[in-house]
Amino acid sequence: MRTVIAVLMLSPLLACTKPSVQPDLDSAAQSGETANPAAPGPAQLATEGERNTLPDGSWFTWKFTEKPKLGTIIVKVQTFGKDGTRETLSEVIGEFGMPSMRAHDSGQVKFQTNKKGDYLLPVNIVMVGEWELVIKVRKDKNEVHAARVLFTL
DSSP: OHHHHHHHHHHHHHHHSOOOOOOOOHHHHHHTOOOOTTOOOSEEOOOTTSOEEOTTSOEEEEEESSOOOSEEEEEEEEEEOTTSOBOOOSEEEEEEEBTTBGGGOOOOEEOEEOTTSOEEEEEEEOSSSEEEEEEEEEETTEEEEEEEEEEEO
C-alpha cells in the first residue's frame, strides 16, 4: 500500500521530466572512432587514407605519420583533382584540441607544404584523453570543406 501511495505521489514529478535520449553510437564504435555526441561541430572525416570528397569532385586523404602518442605527431594531407592526379589546393587549415578542455585548443593553423606537395601539420599532444582534429579546405579564400576526427590516447 505504501508503494502505491509513493508511486501516485511521484508520478506527477516523473511526467514533468524530459526523457533521456541515448544517441546511436554503434556506427562510431564499429569504425573504431570515439563518439562524443555532445560536441557540436563539423562532420566526420573519412578513415585515414580514405577519400574525403570536395564539392567540385576533387578529394583529399589524411593520415597520422605515426600512431598518436604524447608529444608531437604529424598529420599529412594529400590532395587530388577529379581525375586522381595530385594537385595543390589554395589552403588546408587544421585545428586540434581536447573537446572537454578547450584551453588546449590550437586555434586555426595553416598546413605547410613539403617538396612533394604534401600538406603537413604538427599536432602537439600534451596529455592523455580524447582529442579532436579538424581539417578545413579553402579554395579561393572560401571554405569548401570542414570535417573532424576524434581519437583517444
